[in-house]
Amino acid sequence: MSDRRLPPALAAAVAERAQPSDLGAAAALLSAGYRANRPSRQAVPDAAGVAAYAASRMPATYAAVTAALDRLDAARPDFAPQSLLDLGAGPGTASWAAASRWPSVAAVTMVEGSADFRALAVELASAGPPAIRDADIRSGDISRSSGLPDGRFDLAVVAYALTELDLAAAESLVAALVGRADRIVIVEPGTPRDHGRLMAVRQAALARGARILAPCPHAGPCPLSDGDWCHTSVRVERSRVHKRLKGGTVPFEDERYAYLVLESPGAVVAGHGDGGRILRPPRAFKHEIVFALCRPDGSLGEARVPSRDRAAFKAAGKLGWGDLLPEDLSS
Ligand SMILES: C[S@@+](CC[C@H](N)C(=O)[O-])C[C@H]1O[C@@H](n2cnc3c(N)ncnc32)[C@H](O)[C@@H]1O
Secondary structure (H helix, E strand, O other): OOOOOOOHHHHHHHHHHOOHHHHHHHHHHHHHHHHOOOOHHHHOOOHHHHHHHHHHOHHHHHHHHHHHHHHHHHHOOOOOOOEEEEEOOOOOHHHHHHHHHOOOOOEEEEEEOOHHHHHHHHHHHOOOOHHHHOOEEEEOOOOOHHHOOOOOEEEEEEEOOHHHOOHHHHHHHHHHHEOOEEEEEEEEEOOHHHHHHHHHHHHHHHHOOOEEEEOOOOOOOOOOOOOOOOOEEEEEEOOHHHHHHHOOOOOEEEEEEEEEEEEOOOOOOOOOOEEEEEOOOOEEOOOEEEEEEEOOOOOEEEEEEEOOOHHHHHHHHOOOOOOEEEHHHOO
């Protein structure tokens, strides 16, 4: 598992630009705007807004992207991407996460619609490793096919940005990425709305021949009933600036996110046997651990690992919400 905290150089660059006395109003506008599902152009309308975003949201979006990249790494341990496309890049969060995750990343292209976000991405990049420092940070509208750069990429990431497009544009974008990027990682807020939209986007990708690497262990319809949604959570340490901007004293927050990891047809593949995706925090009792599962055959189910099977019980105790249950623990 990779470190889910911002790399020290990035954390320092963010803290330098975030003087809470200047950013309180911008941080309040941002929180209220995102809570009301407003797009960044309204919630984060200016330079103070993007600085507040970097201090208050970037640690959480970085952690969620890193966790999703870990899922890709678990499914394809040999993957070592060189070229990276980051769409709706904001301050460059996903690019930093991917470059930290895979030192092989050598060429980064960020596409971002907001001039204020691009300016911050450029400033922060100057503190980054060579691939980030040399990134091509360009203006573009990812809701139009003309907004996609030419060429083929090893990895494309769309983090917390599909949620700002209308659904038809989100579906077209992901369909256009299939075949243009070997692997595609999409991260969204962990809400029922975004889960529903991700399932529509998933269908569009499947129709283009994509394979799902995570979280779904199957390509059938989502078996969750209406009102339920597939998401998971990552714990994020809160910095002093973050606590002052967002209030409260708790030293961490839990970021709930939904995600999809896709693979384009033609990407090199090795099989992975699994017993299903763990849909909720496991319930651990003295005599057994109980897992709620989405199974490879497309059904929902439960697996119980009894404590009398000591090796299995120990292995099961290390698994968490969102992990894959190994096949030998799933019976
Ligand atoms: C919530 S921010 C996420 C930023 C970054 N990916 C992250 O995870 O921290 C959404 C970003 O998508 C950008 N965005 C939204 N719609 C866009 C569009 N049609 N074209 C380009 N960028 C867009 C916004 O300007 C904003 O920077």
